Amino acid sequence: MDTFTLVLASALAGAIMAGSMALLYLAGSRKPWLLDWALAGFFFFASSVLGAYAAKFGVTHFLLPGFGNAFYLAGHFGILAGLRRQLGLDPCWKLLGWAATAVLAVHFLPIVHGSVVHRLFLFTPLIVGVNLAVAATPWLKLGREAYVPYLPLTVLELVFMCQLSMRAAYLILSEGHRLTFMGSQFLQTSGSLFVLVFLSVATMCCALIVSHEQSRELRRASITDALTGWLNRRALHEVATRAYQRCLSRPAGMVFLAFDIDHFKAVNDRHGHAAGDAAIRHVAAMAAAELPGCEARFRTGGEEFAVLLTDMGLERARELAERMRARIAANPLQTGGESLGLTVSVGLAALAPGDLSWEEVLRRADTALYQAKQLGRNRVCVAAAGAVCRHVAA
DSSP states (O other): OOHHHHHHHHHHHHHHHHHHHHHHIIIIIOOHHHHHHHHHHHHHHHHHHHHHHHHHHTOOOTHHHHHHHHHHHHHHHHHHHHHHHHTTSOOOHHHHHHHHHHHHHHTTSHHHHTOHHHHHHHHHHHHHHHHHHHHHHHHHHSOHHHHGGGHHHHHHHHHHHHHHHHHHHHHHHOOOOOOOTTOOOHHHHHHHHHHHHHHHHHHHHHHHHHHHHHHHHHHHHHTBOTTTSSBOHHHHHHHHHHHHHHHHHSOOOEEEEEEEETTHHHHHHHHOHHHHHHHHHHHHHHHHHTSTTOOOEEEEETTEEEEEEESOOHHHHHHHHHHHHHHHHHSOEEETTEEEOOOEEEEEEEOOTTOSSHHHHHHHHHHHHHHHHHTTSSSEEEEOSSOEEEEOOO
16 A cells, blocks of 8 residues: 555544544533544644645645644644543643644754655654653553553553654664655555554544543432532442441541531421522532541432541541531521521441441431430530430530
């Protein structure tokens, strides 16, 4: 297969990548990193079209490889930019702007535009650097389990990087190679073939990451309470089971904090269900403000909540619960032009040596919560293994 056909096929692969990512964006996900990858496909398409034009008509003006190399670098960088944005990092498109301008500028130098080999030596390190950044970014950002969906793209980038490096090394160690722009020498033909394979597989790798992201969002929605953003009861079973297993394998504290809104039925009856929903959101936000870094927060039903605290003693947990109770009491909800005071009753319980499951700890916390209700509400009660101790709010 000659170079022209391979480059034309690469242009088609770039167009497919651009179209696929753009369609995924328009289909409803609206993730900005899909546009980054669509732009990457477009850059690869533009680079290949310029190459096909040069191969077909024998055009050798130095600006043609200049723009072609700039677009080619932009295509690789677009994959990196989309990946970084998908991982919550800055895509660094400004860096590409400077790099692409520099690539185009150096083509005005006779030593660069007069030699294909010199251009290969100059731009191969840039592409290899971008390939290496794509491979390393997920590994540095994510844990081992979360890294799995990115593994195909990582392998692809590393393989492409290796073949680029090997071809450059072959040119350095060998003599007698007189490469021409868009020529059909083996080194150039094989390079065009690798680009075609790279673009085809890269599109599939990006689609795999998109599929994983959608699955993760569905999973997150299935375990998240839509009203408060806290986890739901389904998530409670999974998170608490893992925490309990860790406590069995190593000494660690495990405390359940259970609380609910006092007189919540009266809030609904007097102010309506919209105000009731606002009260639940308000209490959840106030409680979360006193629980920085704690992700094990659950809305277990109506106005009922639970928090799982690990690696924490009972006394420290009691102090945290008291601060949470005080914050909620001191910050009334503003709704319908009036100020609505809210309080919570809180029960705490810690894992005891005889507990056979985390459910026993939560049941004791619930018992302490009911004790707080009986003692007048707006207070914190702590449950021991066989008794409930009262802690009255100031």
